[in-house]
Amino acid sequence: MIGNPQLYSLKMRASQQNAHISGAERIITEEELPDCCNQLLQRALRHSKGKPDFINLKIEAVCPEEILTLPALPVRTITTATPEEGMAAVREIMQRMNLAHIDKILQIWQQSYAMRGAMLLHANTLQRLEPNPERGVRATYMDACPAEPRPGQPNSGKNHFNEALVLATKVAHHPNILAELCISDDPDYVTGYIASREIGYVRLTTLKPLGSPDGGRIFLFRGNQEELADCINYLQQQKVLVKMPEEIKI
Numbered sequence: 001m002i003g004n005p006q007l008y009s010l011k012m013r014a015s016q017q018n019a020h021i022s023g024a025e026r027i028i029t030e031e032e033l034p035d036c037c038n039q040l041l042q043r044a045l046r047h048s049k050g051k052p053d054f055i056n057l058k059i060e061a062v063c064p065e066e067i068l069t070l071p072a073l074p075v076r077t078i079t080t081a082t083p084e085e086g087m088a089a090v091r092e093i094m095q096r097m098n099l100a101h102i103d104k105i106l107q108i109w110q111q112s113y114a115m116r117g118a119m120l121l122h123a124n125t126l127q128r129l130e131p132n133p134e135r136g137v138r139a140t141y142m143d144a145c146p147a148e149p150r151p152g153q154p155n156s157g158k159n160h161f162n163e164a165l166v167l168a169t170k171v172a173h174h175p176n177i178l179a180e181l182c183i184s185d186d187p188d189y190v191t192g193y194i195a196s197r198e199i200g201y202v203r204l205t206t207l208k209p210l211g212s213p214d215g216g217r218i219f220l221f222r223g224n225q226e227e228l229a230d231c232i233n234y235l236q237q238q239k240v241l242v243k244m245p246e247e248i249k250i
């Protein structure tokens, strides 16, 4: 970037009768704003979950000095033919991470399906830690670094992988987050992932049946009250740009 241009956070969310349909965000220059607004608007209008009756586009200035730049988590793909195989792979990875209560966590994951954000779950007690459990916690203010492969480019559609890698990288870099589990709620997208600082971003090519509108995220947390407040603040407020891998192997 030349001379730190002014950056803007752009957020889109769309709903139908108060039910969440689509949300996305970028951190971009003033020059990119008109095109990006249009891209996110098109996305809201053409989502496979339905036509929204409410679309919100929010634009806020961001100081370049406030931004934390992080390297993307290393990426690995495990090919799974069925949701059962995918879930078995997730379970095995969680075992290797020495996580407790694996069955219970996988069960709770199913309850995250109608939420707009993620569940924040205490890895030891399985206590739900979101201030608003119906909404969940949303990780926001993040994008890929400018001049790198950016979510939404070049064809303006959703790039599930790029966007998820940006989100997972931000989330995994909080010291009290142990892991993230994710399934898309898009009916036509069946690849999901488990991610952490140690294991990186591990994709499972089939994690749900094709056509299923079910999807959700769990952030697994371990720490005390003070660390929890810091973690929620980090997820919701810290501006993050992610250096994407040069060659994306997916």
Ligand code: WAQ
Residues within 6 Å of the ligand: 023, 112, 113, 114, 115, 116, 117, 118, 137, 138, 139, 140, 160, 161, 164, 167, 182, 183, 184, 185, 186, 189, 191, 192, 193, 203, 215, 216, 217
């Ligand atoms: N913060 C927290 N939770 C979120 C956020 C966010 N910013 N955005 C979405 N969620 C939750 C919410 O409950 C959604 O219903 C759920 O996650 C799924 O969101 O490598 O597309 O945007 O190819 O549908 C994974 C890509 C794609 C795997 C995930 O998620 C790959 C995806 P979606």
Ligand code: MG
Residues within 6 Å of the ligand: 021, 022, 184, 185, 186
């Ligand atoms: Mg979705």
